[in-house]
Structures are given as C-alpha cells and as structure tokens.
Amino acid sequence: MDFWINILEQGLLFGIMVLGVYITYKILDFPDLSVDGSFPLGAAVTAAALIKGIHPIFAIFLSCIAGMMAGAVTGYLHVKIKITNLLSGILVMIGLYSINLRIMQKANVPLFNQKTIFSIGIQPIWIILLFALFIKILLDIFLKTKFGFLLKATGDNPQLVTSLGIDIGFTKIVGLMLSNGLVALSGSLAAQYQGFSDIGMGTGIVVMGLASIIFGEAVLRKVSFILPTTMALVGSMLYKMSMAFALKLRFPTTDLKLITAVIVALALALNEKKIGASIKKIFIVGGECPVTNTKSIKNIS
Amino acid sequence: MSVLLQIQNLSKTFHKDTVNEKIVFEKFSLQVEKGDFITIIGSNGAGKSTLLNMISGSIPMDMGNILLREKDISKEAEYKRTKMIGRVFQDPTMGTSPSMTIFENLSMAAHKGKKFNLTMGISKKDISQFIDLVGQLSLGLEEQMNTKVGLLSGGQRQALALLMSTISNPDVLLLDEHTAALDPRTSERIIELTQKIVEEKKITTLMVTHNLHQAISIGNRLIMMHKGNIILDIKGQQKNELTIEKLLNCFETVQKDDVFSDRLLFS
Numbered sequence: 409m410d411f412w413i414n415i416l417e418q419g420l421l422f423g424i425m426v427l428g429v430y431i432t433y434k435i436l437d438f439p440d441l442s443v444d445g446s447f448p449l450g451a452a453v454t455a456a457a458l459i460k461g462i463h464p465i466f467a468i469f470l471s472c473i474a475g476m477m478a479g480a481v482t483g484y485l486h487v488k489i490k491i492t493n494l495l496s497g498i499l500v501m502i503g504l505y506s507i508n509l510r511i512m513q514k515a516n517v518p519l520f521n522q523k524t525i526f527s528i529g530i531q532p533i534w535i536i537l538l539f540a541l542f543i544k545i546l547l548d549i550f551l552k553t554k555f556g557f558l559l560k561a562t563g564d565n566p567q568l569v570t571s572l573g574i575d576i577g578f579t580k581i582v583g584l585m586l587s588n589g590l591v592a593l594s595g596s597l598a599a600q601y602q603g604f605s606d607i608g609m610g611t612g613i614v615v616m617g618l619a620s621i622i623f624g625e626a627v628l629r630k631v632s633f634i635l636p637t638t639m640a641l642v643g644s645m646l647y648k649m650s651m652a653f654a655l656k657l658r659f660p661t662t663d664l665k666l667i668t669a670v671i672v673a674l675a676l677a678l679n680e681k682k683i684g685a686s687i688k689k690i691f692i693v694g695g696e697c698p699v700t701n702t703k704s705i706k707n708i709s
Numbered sequence: 710m711s712v713l714l715q716i717q718n719l720s721k722t723f724h725k726d727t728v729n730e731k732i733v734f735e736k737f738s739l740q741v742e743k744g745d746f747i748t749i750i751g752s753n754g755a756g757k758s759t760l761l762n763m764i765s766g767s768i769p770m771d772m773g774n775i776l777l778r779e780k781d782i783s784k785e786a787e788y789k790r791t792k793m794i795g796r797v798f799q800d801p802t803m804g805t806s807p808s809m810t811i812f813e814n815l816s817m818a819a820h821k822g823k824k825f826n827l828t829m830g831i832s833k834k835d836i837s838q839f840i841d842l843v844g845q846l847s848l849g850l851e852e853q854m855n856t857k858v859g860l861l862s863g864g865q866r867q868a869l870a871l872l873m874s875t876i877s878n879p880d881v882l883l884l885d886e887h888t889a890a891l892d893p894r895t896s897e898r899i900i901e902l903t904q905k906i907v908e909e910k911k912i913t914t915l916m917v918t919h920n921l922h923q924a925i926s927i928g929n930r931l932i933m934m935h936k937g938n939i940i941l942d943i944k945g946q947q948k949n950e951l952t953i954e955k956l957l958n959c960f961e962t963v964q965k966d967d968v969f970s971d972r973l974l975f976s
Contacts, residue, residue: 554825557809557817564806570767571804571874572821573792 417533419645420540426644428590429617436583437563441497445504446478446588448610450595452511455605458522468596475592476585483581515607524600544637612665620644622675714741719773734937746914748924751934757917761883766790795879797887804870807859815839818873864895875906884916921953
C-alpha cells in the first residue's frame, strides 16, 4: 500500500512541474531547458527561507516568484537579445547552478528539523493532492481566458497573434514565467517532502517532464473530452510508477536517468500510429495485404 | 473622399551591397483613398507582396514614409500596425490557429484592439453572435463551432481567416493572393465573400491577384505593377469599361519587354 501511495505522492508532486513543462513544451512550442535550473532554485529558496524561520507557505510563494524571475530571464534572452530558445534555456540553467549554490551556501541542505507544510500532521498525500488539483484547475481556467487563448495561439500560429495587434515577445515571456514559476513551486514542495534540498535535484527534470507528457498522451489520447492538464498529471504518475517498478526490478537508482532517456527516445521515435504498426509487425508474419476494405468479401462468405 | 493611406518615396533593396543586390522599389509612391478597393496585378517579382509586407510591417523598408490616417507608421513595430490593418495571406494556415476551435479563433479576432485579460475567452452573449457571423458564410461551419480549425478544409479556413481579419473593422484590409491556393470554385466563393464583407463594412482594401478576370470585375481601381513601378493605374468609369483584351494591349504598349509570366497569361 505504501508503495502505491508513494507513487501517487511523487507523481502529483512532480506533476506540478510537468504542468509547467506542458506550458512551454506543448502550448508555447518552446523547448525550455531552464527548468532544470528553476526546479532546484525553488528547492534552494525554500531551504534558505525555512532555515531563516520563514513560514513554509510563504517559502513556497517566494520560490514561485524566484522561478518566475528565472523564466523572465530566459524569455528576455530569447525575445529581446534574440538568442535561440534552446540556448537561452541552457544559459539560464547553467547560471542558476551557481545562483542555487549561493542561495543554499552548500550543496546539500537538510530540512529534517525545520517546520514544513508536511509537519502539520496531515498525511502528505492530501496536502500534495490539494496543491496539484488547485494548480491544475487554476491552469485549466486560465487557458480558457482571453489571455490563455493568446498563449495557445502563440505556440500554434505566431503570425496570428501578431495580426491581432499583440507583441508575441510579451506572451512568450509571460508563458515562460508561468511555467518556471510552477516548476519552482514543485521544487519547493519536493524539498519539503524529501526533507532536504540538493544542488543536483534538477538534473533531468526537463526529460522527466517530457516523458510524463508523452506518457500521458500515449495512454489517454483516445479518451474523449479529457483535458491536456489531466493527461499531464496522469502521465507524471505513470512515469513515477514505471520508475518504481524499475527499482523493484533491482535496477540501481543511478540507472534511472538512463532508463528515462531511453523511454523518451523510443516514445518519440515511434510516435502514436507507428507504435501500433511496428508492434503488429513483430507479431504478424505474412505478405502485404493490398486490400484493406474486406467488408464485401465478408458479406459473401 | 479623403486620403487614408499614403506611401511616399518608398525604397527597398534586398541583399544590399552584395552580389545578389536586388532593387525592388525606388521612390515608390501611392495614395489610397478612403473606401477604395484596389486590385493589384503584375508579374512575379514586381513587388506586389513586398509592398503589402512593408505596409503591414513584416518587412522593414529602407527609406520613405507610410502614413495611415495622416499618422506616420513607418517606424512602428508590426504588432502595433496590425491593430489598424487586417490581413489575409495566400496560405490558409496563416490566418487561423489550427489547434483551437472556431469559437476560440473568432473570440480572439473579435477582441482585437481590446485588452486580452483574464476574463473568460468566450462569453454567453458572444456565442449566438459568432454563430450568426459564421452562418453568413453559408459553408455549414455554424454546426462545427467546436471543431478544431486544423480539421477544416483550406477554403473553409480561408473564409474563416477573412472573417477574422475583418471582424474588428480594420482601417485597411490587405489581401495577398488570398484565393491562389484554393480550387476555382472555392476561390470564386471566397471572392464573393470578400466583396460582400468589404462592401458591408466599407473597408479600404488592397488585393493582390493573378486572376485578371477578378482584377477587372472587382473594386474601383486597378493598379498594374512592374519592377517596382506602377505602370498602369485605372480608376472609376474607365475601369468599368476595362476588358482583359484592353488590359493586355495596354500592358504591351506600356512595356515592350516580355514580362508576363505564364501564370498571368493562363488565368
């Protein structure tokens, strides 16, 4: 039972980060690598704040603001200085490594003795569920507002947004801020949940986010009327589940990142329809079947 | 009639100071009066699309001024100019957002020029209004308002793009061969719609076309461009009497070079 609750907890906790990655990767069509830095940034700010005795809720708020600032820098580099989207993300990610170390002052800060949002006596799953659902619903509503529409159109057809008399750079920066704010918030919760903040906890966050989004889409895309944010959250839980099973199979924890990378690469290589076809090819042996509509033949026999 | 759009001494050279230097415009001037519907024809490379791109600001110009309502907009960013300018492109995918529904697309277009804030994108009172608007296209789109635009045909998308670019009553409408990518029947339909909308809303329009028949039958002024110059400018009564033959003769007397592209001749 604990095994499953752990998966749920971690899935939802990282799910908030996945929602952030969803904004950039899916909505804005902007592969933002700065999240690898803003996730530990959230954790670092939280650690520093908790040690100073700041209230954990306020620490989450501060982390979120810090993440948004990081997103704004990525956006500024891309929009105003015209650095490519990948490189602006990498620059911010690298820069944040040093900043995170400065904030934490050492590579690992234990928080076991600090008061966190999880030390109020309620089961962690309920707290995490509350946060994840609240943010998911908020994001769903946001995407239905006028500005939310603009954000979607920015990734979809930038020319249209320009035609509407809106500066596309502005919508991009706001989108990046939102995304990184959510990622930092997730990092803050992760630090409080684990009971420590570590400089290395951001490595592979982007890939984890992408893996979760792809997972969720692959499994739930046939379900009608499902919101993409739901897919992202479910994908995150599926991802954490597969990782937990990998551990059960006695893979060493250090192999998990490799497993993630392989899964994402495979999923991207065999996108949707091709997966079905290529699996079929393995099992079904025989010549080509040029006639696909066999309805009339069935009627005769 | 007052002058709405003024283009003064416009110059543009692509790849300046290189081997590929191409002078597109040199001291080009054009005056567009309020309510004009101008059709622009000319061979490939005459500068028709470049002209529209420079008016809307997607290509910067080297020299000259563009005045809209007596305000110099030549230094303004594209997104600022587009507040007053509507545009439909040749490519039907350019004017709509494919992963969003018809409702969502229309809602964005209807809010052009207003604040895009955090209020709900589609309000209840919008819904019936949008359905009426789309119904006027008589393409059956009013029954697919929640369909993603990416699933519509090119003609349907272009009709929607036309509707979206005119819904906010822009000062100027720029149509850049907006029927060229469509089949003849759909193209005809879109032209009918264009005429209807422009007439109803009295929008000043510049339409680039390769279809001589369209160029003659539509609008109150016809401009023929060649190598960055206006070589023919026919208005009013004179335009009503214009035929394709006359146009071709006219062209030959003005320009002896063999400049008609095949595309123009076959249309």
